[in-house]
Amino acid sequence: MRYTKVTLLIFIIFLVSTQLRAQIDAGIDTSKNILLFKEASGGIILHTQGWGLKFSKGYNKTAFKKRMLTFELVGMQSQKQIRTINPYFTNAKSYIYGKLNSVFVLRASYGMHRLLNRKPYWGGVELRFLYMGGVSVGFAKPVYLYILKPSPIFYEYTISEERYDPYEHFVDNIFGRASFTQGFNQLSVYPGFNARIGLDFDYGVYRTKVKSLEVGAILDVFPIPIEIMAFNDPNYFFLTLYLNFNFGKRYN
Numbered sequence: 001m002r003y004t005k006v007t008l009l010i011f012i013i014f015l016v017s018t019q020l021r022a023q024i025d026a027g028i029d030t031s032k033n034i035l036l037f038k039e040a041s042g043g044i045i046l047h048t049q050g051w052g053l054k055f056s057k058g059y060n061k062t063a064f065k066k067r068m069l070t071f072e073l074v075g076m077q078s079q080k081q082i083r084t085i086n087p088y089f090t091n092a093k094s095y096i097y098g099k100l101n102s103v104f105v106l107r108a109s110y111g112m113h114r115l116l117n118r119k120p121y122w123g124g125v126e127l128r129f130l131y132m133g134g135v136s137v138g139f140a141k142p143v144y145l146y147i148l149k150p151s152p153i154f155y156e157y158t159i160s161e162e163r164y165d166p167y168e169h170f171v172d173n174i175f176g177r178a179s180f181t182q183g184f185n186q187l188s189v190y191p192g193f194n195a196r197i198g199l200d201f202d203y204g205v206y207r208t209k210v211k212s213l214e215v216g217a218i219l220d221v222f223p224i225p226i227e228i229m230a231f232n233d234p235n236y237f238f239l240t241l242y243l244n245f246n247f248g249k250r251y252n
Contacts, residue, residue, distance in 0.1 A: 035060060035063055036060065036207060036208065036250035036251060036252055037059060037060050037252050038057075038058065038059055038060075038250065038251050038252060039056075039057070039058040039059075039060075039210055039248060039249065039250040039251070040055075040056070040057055040058075040248050040249060041055075041056045041058075041210040041212075041246045041247060041248025041249075042054060042055045042056070042246070042247065042248060043056075043244050043245045043246040043247060044244070044245050045072060045074055045242055045243070045244045046242065046243045046244075047074065047218070047240040047241060047242035047243075048240045048241045048242070049075075049076050049077050049078075049079065049238060049240050050074055050075035050076055050077045051074065051075060052072055052073050052074025052075060052105075053072065053073055053074075054070060054071070054072045054244060054246070055070065055071045055072075056068055056069065056070045056071075056246065056248070057069045057070075058113070063115070064114065064115040065112060065113070065114055065115070066112065066113040066114075066115075066128070067110075067111075067112060067113075068109075068110070068111055068112070068113055068130070068132065069108075069109070069110050070107070070108070070109045070110075070132065071106075071107065071108055072105075072106070072107040072109070073104060073105070073106050073107075074104065074105050074107070075102070075103070075104055075105075076103040076104065076105055076138075076226075076228070076235075076238055077103075077228070078099070078228040078229045078232070080229055080232060081096045081098070081099055081228075081229060082096065082097070083095070083096050084096070084097050084171070085176070086171065086172070086174060086175060086176065087171075088172065089175065092175050092176050093146065093175065093176025093177050094176060094177065095145060095174060095176050095177040096143075096177075097171065097174070098166065098229050098230045098231065098232075099143050099164070099228065099229055099230075100142070100143060100164060100166070100227055100228065100229060100230050101140035101141060101142055101143060101188075101226070101227060101228055102140070102141045102143060102180075102183075103138060103139070103140050103141075103226055103228055104138070104139045104141070105136050105137070105138050105139075105220055105238070106136070106137045106138075106139070107134060107135070107136050107137075107194050107218075107220070108134045108135050109132040109133060109134035109194060109196065110132060110133070110134055111130060111131050111132025111133060111134075111196075112130065112131060112132070113128040113129070113130045113200060114128060114129050114130070115127075115128050116128060116129050116199075119202065124203075125201050125202065125203050126201075126202040127199060127200070127201055127202075128199070128200040128202070129197075129198075129199060129200075130196070130197065130198050130199070130200055130214070130216070131196070131197050132195070132196050133193070133194060133195040133196070134193065134194055135191070135192070135193055135194070136191075136192040136193055136194045136220045136221075136222070137189060137190070137191055137192070138189070138190035138191075138192060138220070138222055138226050139187050139188070139189060139190075140187065140188040140190065140226055140227070140228075141183045141184055141186070141187055142163050142164070142183040142186050143163070143164045143177075143183065144161055144162065144163055144164065144177075144178035144179070144182035144183050145161075145162060145164050145169060145174050145175070145176065145177060145178055146159050146160070146161060146174070146175040146176050146177070146178050147159070147160050147161075147162045147169055147173055147174060147175065148173045148174070148175050149173075159175055161178045161179070161182060162178075163183065163186075164230075166230035166231065190222045190224050190226050191222070191223075191224075192220055192221050192222035192223065193220075193221055194218060194219060194220045194221070195218070195219050196216055196217060196218040196219070197216055197217060198214055198215055198216020198217065198242075199214070199215055199216060200212050200213075200214045200246075201213045201214070201215075207250060208249060208250050208251070209247075209248070209249055209250070210246055210247060210248035210249060210250060211246070211247060212245075212246045213243065213244070213245060213246075214242075214243070214244035214245075214246060215241075215242070215243055215244075216241070216242060217239065217240070217241050217242070218238075218239075218240050218242060219237060219238070219239050220237060220238045220239075220240075221236065221237045222235070222236060222237065223236075
């Protein structure tokens with residue numbers, strides 16, 4: 001018990017000293033009154049139909065306006081998909097029944113961030129309103145599954161990798177999902193465009209470092225619809241809500 005109390009006291013002292021040091025370091029940031037014109041950042045996107053990665057380049061036109069160019073790669077899932085497993089085999093792999101294609105969207109967007117609330121000199125959060133638009137390219141990769149085939153020996157099966165066919169493959173003869181790499185040589189490409197609005201909350205301590213949380217909505221539209229699930233209407237558009245965590249740097 002005595003050693004536990006000593007360890008706890010040491011931990012508290014360490015924690016307090018760390019916080020004090022962080023506050024001291026934040027107080028000597030000499031870049032707060034300097035307008036840094038350029039920035040580069042990357043981050044993770046979490047949205048209502050999947051997740052993805054993002055890279056951004058920015059240029060401060062003025063202290064109140066910032067031009068942004070972003071590139072994103074996100075996965076798109078159907079809201080109707082459900083993961084299941086073959087109940088007749090104990091070592092079967094899980095899969096999504098009825099899923100025809102794995103869909104990814106590559107975006108290139110350009111737009112503007114407008115300052116709504118400037119960060120106080122002692123720190124805090126800077127708020128910007130953003131609106132952007134650009135091109136989207138959808139990629140649909142066929143789903144491959146392990147399929148059970150009856151063998152001449154009673155109660156024995158062989159397993160083959162096959163592209164999912166909703167008219168031939170059912171719950172009783174699907175053993176599970178095949179390798180994700182299968183089907184990349186059969187990609188289908190769908191050109192389209194996108195538009196978004198959102199809010200960017202910059203909570204970083206240092207002006208030279210980007211730390212922000214972006215929230216908003218994105219609309220991807222495709223003239224040729226993308227099919228994800230069998231026996232469902234293909235998707236002409238995806239409307240998603242998103243969270244984006246950005247980390248990077250500002251410089252001149």
